[in-house]
Amino acid sequence: THLMKLSDSTKPAIFMDCGIHAREWISTAFCQWFVKEALSTYGSDSQMTSLLDQMDVFVLPVFNIDGYDFTHKSNRMWRKTRSKRSGSSCYGADPNRNFNAGWCTVGASSNPCSDTFCGHQPESEIEVKNVADFIRRNKSILKAYITIHSYSQLLLFPYSYSFSLAADHSELLKVADGASAALRSLYGTRYTSGPGAATIYPAAGGSDDWAYDLGVKYSYTFELRDTGRYGFLLPESQIEPTCEETMLAVKYIAAHVQKNL
Ligand code: 0X9
Ligand code: ZN
Ligand code: ZN
Structure with a gap:
């Protein structure tokens, strides 16, 4: 993706990506919703207006484009990228195991046919390399990373590659709990927040841990609806309510980041 930014200022920024995993369709729907909502509420919603006046928000709407395309055309349950490398007949690596954060030490596989294949080396996947390069290049302005x-x-934060607590653990937990409460206030949807390893499972090579260790303090992974009834096949009727409630949590995090600039 090529982009230009014409601006006389370098504002502090938030980076958000969706669709790291191909089959998680509600994720890509959310980034699209977020952009629509941001543009349509700027100027009327005081929080959105102040946020966009003070900060830039970089949105990567579909991180894993080839995988996403594949879920529409061939296999709805595809998770990984679609890269091909000689030596194996299997395609792709798990982009959320391919970042250079405790790479392939836990909760990841070195078998190219596994759904959690970590890749042949960190950032072997072009999608991961490009995002990592962008974040490295902009790290002085990036105040939050949301995936x-x-x-x-669940609302997760570092670490997942280890059970050690992040240096900012108590602040990250406090903000996550506040964001979860904001989310729940709309339709009563219950989220659990906590560090990845203890809250979901230990797994290395994730984007959240990598961004955090690079110095992006407010690093969060959302796991949206539901809790398993429909799983990845979330019905269309739940897209809008899921996006609306998630907006409240993302805005809560953004407000906290803004307050601490
Ligand atoms: O396993 C993952 O990559 C994420 N769960 S998912 O069901 N969407 O695949 C959780 C990621 C938590 N963070 C790290 N493992 N770093
Ligand atoms: Zn995922
Ligand atoms: Zn709305």
């Missing part, structure tokens, strides 16, 4: 997955209704 949207599904499903399980």
